[in-house]
Amino acid sequence: TQAFLNRVRQHQDLNAFITVSEEGALQQAQAADQRLSAGDASALTGIPIAQKDIFCTLGTKTSCGSKMLDNFIAPYDATVVDKFNRAGAVMLGKLNMDEFAMGSSNETSYYGPARNPWNADCVPGGSSGGSAVAVAARLAPAVTGTDTGGSIRQPAAFCGITGLKPTYGRVSRYGMIAYASSLDQGGPMARSAEDAALLLQVMAGFDPKDSTSVDQPIPDYSASLNDDLQGLKIGLPKEFFSGELDGHIGAVIQAAVAEFEKLGAQVKEVSMPNLKLAIPAYYVIASAECSSNLSRYDGVRFGYRCENPADLTDLYTRSRGEAFGAEVKRRILMGTYALSAGYYDAYYLKAQQARRLISDDFKRALAEVDVLMGPVTPDTAFRIGAKTSDPVQMYLEDIYTIAINLAGLPALAIPAGFVGGLPVGMQVIGNYFGEAKLLNIGHRYQ
């Protein structure tokens, strides 16, 4: 713990942490030592981890990357945090992220962007940017992230680490600050699939406090890591390998797929004609849900409050106006518009119909093959500032990740190679609750 805390201090310029819990971490480490000597340890007892600053932590600031919650100290732990505490893990602190998890570059954070350790002029991806930086720069052995449209996988790819977005409902959302509730899912980010398996083992499971949590048995994720891949059926969605994809990235992915063929896998092309609807459908649904979820930040119950409000309306409008950043405001405006009486059928309902078509595409494809493989991102980490003036360019970052959230499926991002000195990630998409297979595939490749 002390060694990692020292490293965190040495690399403050990477801006990976919003809060470092030095004192609390050392106390937890001492308690873990006692558990270890009492023979009461689990795999993570005494292992330092860090939490994305979207998970509520009792007594430690939970900002969600926003000025709105810069003064917010949660009165309880998120279920995920509680599970790590019970396992005896040590929390080093809270990790930088895009404001309310809205972004793909960590640049919407109120605390400024975290920096990519492979090139400090580049973004680490987002929204779990601080999480990916912490693992890639060895500031923490493993961390948590959340993924609404790609926020675990895209930063994992940009920073050359492993990230798993579990099946919707596999990991409790209780105490995880809501962005788009029908899409949000927490998951592990680590150096390897093997480490991600250890974290998922702790994070997964039914939680009566989350109404969308699913009561399904939890497999032993470490037990199947070395399973043989002979006969594994891999599908390559042809829509993933056309258009926007950088040719060099395509070549890295094809080379990785060839490695799986050497391990005995069979590869076939599949088609998912509705994938093109994913970005527009997602940005309607996610914005609609966020406009509703973020209505709780009213300057009254918690968070930022403007000075000297003239009346109640002034209190609401100035508190929200002063504390939300530009991207959050854009999403609230889009979402409120899409949900308004005259436009609901044209936008929100249409987007839900597109969502169904996308899910059906995955259902058809995953009836033919065991997993789908493709890129995580259309390009490698871009320079800080390169896409901030063009939101649509930023939204296109998620072109290969978003459809998976709309369908609620699990997907793993693993490091697959480099282009121009920057990491490239490969995505492996599985069937519902197929996390063990994905981790097995990631482990055999690494």
Ligand code: GLN
């Ligand atoms: N980049 C996407 C967005 O801004 C996804 C973010 C996420 O997964 N939290 O909404």
